[in-house]
Amino acid sequence: MGLAHHHRVLIIEDDRDCCDAVAGRLQVEGYEVAVAENGQVAFDQLRGGVAPCVILLDLMMPVKDGWWFRAQQLRDQALAALPVIVMSGAGRVIEQAQQLGLQDYIEKPVCPELLLAMLERYCDQEY
Numbered sequence: 001m002g003l004a005h006h007h008r009v010l011i012i013e014d015d016r017d018c019c020d021a022v023a024g025r026l027q028v029e030g031y032e033v034a035v036a037e038n039g040q041v042a043f044d045q046l047r048g049g050v051a052p053c054v055i056l057l058d059l060m061m062p063v064k065d066g067w068w069f070r071a072q073q074l075r076d077q078a079l080a081a082l083p084v085i086v087m088s089g090a091g092r093v094i095e096q097a098q099q100l101g102l103q104d105y106i107e108k109p110v111c112p113e114l115l116l117a118m119l120e121r122y123c124d125q126e127y
Contacts, residue, residue: 004045007031007123008031008050008051008053009032009033009054009055010034010042010053011023011034011055011056012036012037012038012039012057012069013035013037013056014058014062018058018087018108019035019097020054021110022087022110025030025116026066026119028096029057036054038062038065039061039063039064039072040063040068041063041065042055042069043064043069043072045049046073052082053081053123054085054122054123055067055073055082055083055084056115057085058086059079059086059088059090059097070084070102071075074101083104083105084102084104085115085123086104086105086107086120087104089109094107113122
């Protein structure tokens, strides 16, 4: 089991199986996890006070996709600086995401060890 800490990760992902797998692993490692099934739900959660140290963002989702979410995030001064890691299975989408100024990406299926290493860069491991 990982180090205990109080860092929250927001997972924005419409694929329930992928979301459950990632969230479960992060919880085992001691992370608090918030989940949103699309960009609108995530944006509403953030505006409502959810405070993650990093956001894991799928791009292709119904209702409001990751592109919409990122545009809204950048327009909001209170949210613009939150780091985002794109989770995607499409290499071309990853290139486009980087053009939007996204900090990092991980391809699906998600490699847990790689994801944990990325999270350590954004979430301080100490209280």
